[in-house]
Each structure stands twice: as structure tokens, then as C-alpha cells.
Amino acid sequence: MFLIKCPWCGERDQSEFHAHGEAHIVRPENPDQLSEEEWGDYVFFRKNPKGLHYERWVHSHGCRRWFNAARNTITDHIYATYKPGEPKPEIDVNDPIHGNPENQR
Amino acid sequence: MNSVNTQANIELTSACYDRKPVTGEHTLQELPLSGKINIRGDSANAEIFSALEKAISITPPVIPNTKVSNDNVTVYWMGPDEWLLVCDIDQVSTISEKIRQHLGTLHHAVTDVSDYYTVLQLSGPQSEALINRGCPQDLHPSVFPAGSITQTRFGHASILLDRQADETTWHIQVRWTYAEYLWDYLVSAMDAL
Structure with a gap:
């Protein structure tokens, strides 16, 4: 069991939450002027990084609000959670405890 | 033509109408429709x-x-x-x-949303442990005293927990269609105590 901090409700068990993929994807303002490749990129293609990942989460069994989280996909450590609309927080991926294991060697 | 009993005439003001209130050391009942x-x-x-x-x-x-x-x-x-x-x-x-x-x-x-949710009342000395059978939240009185409320999970059901003034009575608000699931889960938790 690990705890995730909902920006409203505070720390709750992970089973109250669901993850919904990459965050900060902005819908293009002029979809009809995009090439098929550009539109395909927006609709289907997502980053799949090893390490720091900004993602969308929802507190489904709690306040049912969406928020964003900065998570390390290797260690599963969540560096920060923040409300939608707030800017990406600065994260030190070389953090000696929670950073990428390969950076620590 | 013979009429078919469609239950249309039953006034559905209870989600657990075929469950008998549990009595004894721990009690469980559905509160009247609010x-x-x-x-x-x-x-x-x-x-x-x-x-x-x-x-x-x-x-x-x-x-x-x-x-x-x-x-x-x-x-x-x-x-x-x-x-x-x-x-x-x-x-x-x-x-x-x-x-x-x-x-x-x-x-x-x-x-x-009056008929979207119903409220079950659970009471008894080990009611906290009973709820924790299906709910991951820390309900110890030091962090969750009388009067506290929270939206959380019990098994697969989303619930609104409301701890009453006496600390061992709880109002558990749940979606109507999950009420029997929650009821049976709590009853089996009582058997396992």
C-alpha cells in the first residue's frame, strides 16, 4: 500500500485513485489545419519515459477531482501532486533517494 | 387478463427492504429515506x-x-x-x-439525489474495525474523531462516512444499488470478528 496526496483531501490509499496517462497535453487550436500526422500525434502518441513522468490522476473514490502528479516510473515515487491549471513543478531527477537508479551510480 | 406482479406498486423507499436489521453487539440498519x-x-x-x-x-x-x-x-x-x-x-x-x-x-x-443514495447506520464497540475490513482509511479517533466525515471506499463501493458523536456509531452513505453489497459485506465482517 502506498499513499497518494490528493491536493484537496490529503494523503489517501492508492486504491482510491486512478491514473489516466500523460498530463499537459493541449488540444491544438486549429485542428482543421493540421496534417494527419500532427493530428495523429495529438490523439494517439504519448511519452513513455523511463523516470520522471507528469501524469493525470483522479481521486475516484474520494472527492472525484482530477489533478496532476509528477511520478518516477522506475521507482514509483510521486515527487509532487498539484491542481489542474498549475504549472509543472521543478523536479530534481538526480535526487539521491528518489531519482533514477541509474543516475545514482 | 391476469395482471402480472411487476412490483410497480411497491413504494421503493428502502434499498435493503429484504434485509432484516441486524441486532446484537453490533447493529446495522438502513435509515429512513432522507x-x-x-x-x-x-x-x-x-x-x-x-x-x-x-x-x-x-x-x-x-x-x-x-x-x-x-x-x-x-x-x-x-x-x-x-x-x-x-x-x-x-x-x-x-x-x-x-x-x-x-x-x-x-x-x-x-x-x-434523494433516491440515488441511501444511508446505513452501523453501531457497536468494534465498528471501526468492521469498516476497516473494506476501507483503507485510518479511522483511529486520534485522526478521525467524532463528527469527522470522509469520502472513501468500502470494497468496490464509494462511500461517505460520517462518524457520529458517540464515536461508535457511523452513518455510511452509499449509492442505492451498492447498498445490499455493503450490507452483506458488513454482515460477513461481523461474522469474522
Whole structure:
């Protein structure tokens, strides 16, 4: 069991939450002027990084609000959670405890 | 033509009508149908907030997972732009209409959800342990004293937990169709104590 901090409700068990993929994807303002490749990129293609990942989460069994989280996909450590609309927080991926294991060697 | 019993004439005011109240060391019963009004409106918008406050004659809670109540209503914090007002079932239309009048053209929504949720009352010395059979939240009185409320999970059901003043009685609000699931889960938890 690990705890995730909902920006409203505070720390709750992970089973109250669901993850919904990459965050900060902005819908293009002029979809009809995009090439098929550009539109395909927006609709289907997502980053799949090893390490720091900004993602969308929802507190489904709690306040049912969406928020964003900065998570390390290797260690599963969540560096920060923040409300939608707030800017990406600065994260030190070389953090000696929670950073990428390969950076620590 | 013989009429078919479609249950259409049964007044469905109970979600667990075929479950007998549990008595003994731990008790479990479904509370009579109450009025529930879901109110949506941005609590950070002063105009909306004060209009709502005037309409329901009580200051809606803005701290997450808290409630306020007076003799007539209890208002639960459900989200930064959402409250649940619980009142007498006969008062639903009067209160809803009053809120709509006060909020006028401001961006809001008022929905009668009285029959969307039902409330089970669980009581007994080990009620905290019973709830923790299906709920991951720390309910120790040092962090979750009498009067605390929270939206959380019990098994697969989303619940609104409301700890009553005596600490060992709980009101568990759950979606109507999950009520029997929650009931049976709690009964089997009692057997396993």
C-alpha cells in the first residue's frame, strides 16, 4: 500500500485513485489545419519515459477531482501532486533517494 | 387478463427492504429515506458563495471533508465546487427552489439525489474495525474523531462516512444499488470478528 496526496483531501490509499496517462497535453487550436500526422500525434502518441513522468490522476473514490502528479516510473515515487491549471513543478531527477537508479551510480 | 406482479406498486423507499436489521453487539440498519440535494457552484466565487449561504441559512463548509449542520439541514463538503445538503424528504423541493431563486443566473446546478443514495447506520464497540475490513482509511479517533466525515471506499463501493458523536456509531452513505453489497459485506465482517 502506498499513499497518494490528493491536493484537496490529503494523503489517501492508492486504491482510491486512478491514473489516466500523460498530463499537459493541449488540444491544438486549429485542428482543421493540421496534417494527419500532427493530428495523429495529438490523439494517439504519448511519452513513455523511463523516470520522471507528469501524469493525470483522479481521486475516484474520494472527492472525484482530477489533478496532476509528477511520478518516477522506475521507482514509483510521486515527487509532487498539484491542481489542474498549475504549472509543472521543478523536479530534481538526480535526487539521491528518489531519482533514477541509474543516475545514482 | 391476469395482471402480472411487476412490483410497480411497491413504494421503493428502502434499498435493503429484504434485509432484516441486524441486532446484537453490533447493529446495522438502513435509515429512513432522507432528502439529499447535490449543489454545484464554485466556492471560490464570492457571489455564488454568499447567495448560497443566504439561500440555505448556513455557511457551507469550504474545508475538504468537513460538514456543518443546524436543526434542519446538514451540508457536506464533496469537492471544491460541490456540496451535499441532507434534509427532511418533504423539504427537498422547497429548499431546491430557494437555492435556485437565490443563485438565479449564476453558474450553478441543483439536483435532487434523494433516491440515488441511501444511508446505513452501523453501531457497536468494534465498528471501526468492521469498516476497516473494506476501507483503507485510518479511522483511529486520534485522526478521525467524532463528527469527522470522509469520502472513501468500502470494497468496490464509494462511500461517505460520517462518524457520529458517540464515536461508535457511523452513518455510511452509499449509492442505492451498492447498498445490499455493503450490507452483506458488513454482515460477513461481523461474522469474522
